[in-house]
Amino acid sequence: MVKRLPKIGQMKIQQMAFMLIAVVLFFALVGLFVIVIRFSGLKQSSVILEEENAMLLVTKLANSPEFACGSSFGDSKLSCIDADKVMMLREHISDYSGFWGIAEIEIRKISSDSKECNLENYPNCGIIQVYSKNVNKLPASSNFVALCWKEGSDRGINERCEVARLMVSSEDKT
């Protein structure tokens, strides 16, 4: 009898310990579920905000005076980028460092090769790298734009527009 009592006590302590572990685990899991549910809501709203910001930024850039076609190609057009203007902007890009608060701006024609544009090969090229900061970049947000330029020919000046993607990357500050 004297020998059995401590064993029963040990047993009870063990039981209580296991019960405590089980209770703690249970509450930890419930807590995790609550966090996940709340976090998923936050994640969704942050994705929506990110989408809106990206859309606004790309649209804003495409229609900003530095990029937009304005009325150079007939009627004023939406999401139309004047490639001639952008090529000149590219040459003076040092004046614009920090102006847009982003890390990279690139325009890619969808139908051309991946040849980077410079004043020698323009407009027979595929990528106009307008601005690039030497930092870690987040994945680019992009939208389709019409990239337009003027071409000289025997009969005068022709206007050409091609579908392109305006790609904007922000700096990864993490």
Added chain:
Amino acid sequence: MTKLKKGQEEIVGFALIIILVSIILLVFLSISLRSSSAMEIQSYEAEGFIQAVLQHTSECKGTSEYLSVQKLIFSEREETCSDERSAREILNLTLIELCEKGWNVGENTPIKGYEMRLLSDGTEFLSVQKGNITQNYKGAMQDFSKRGIDYGVYFKVYYD
């Protein structure tokens, strides 16, 4: 003694089951939290695509200049290009090429298919389609009119 041992074993078994289940739940939770943010298709991209396509210069040369897709749509009924091909033929080829290059459709990409429909006065006169039609899609449309005829361009991108 045997009873006590049996009880101990049961408690250990119970604890092991709890630990195992919680580990499985934690793994499941971490996977769901880390779920990859695959490329999403935004409806503004579809909208931007329509706008850009309408301004794209086609290979159809009219009387003085190469016509944009929008001008080709206006003149698809009667116009013939300088290379004797019909405006509708070039319009069709241009749209196929632009959609093909603009949207990467495939099994390993989030985009499963797309569909572009051109309407004039409510009647479809041209459509370009590729891939599968799924339940999820993002789309956009653009209306315009000329000489009393209403035109519409509808574009949908289907994804997972």
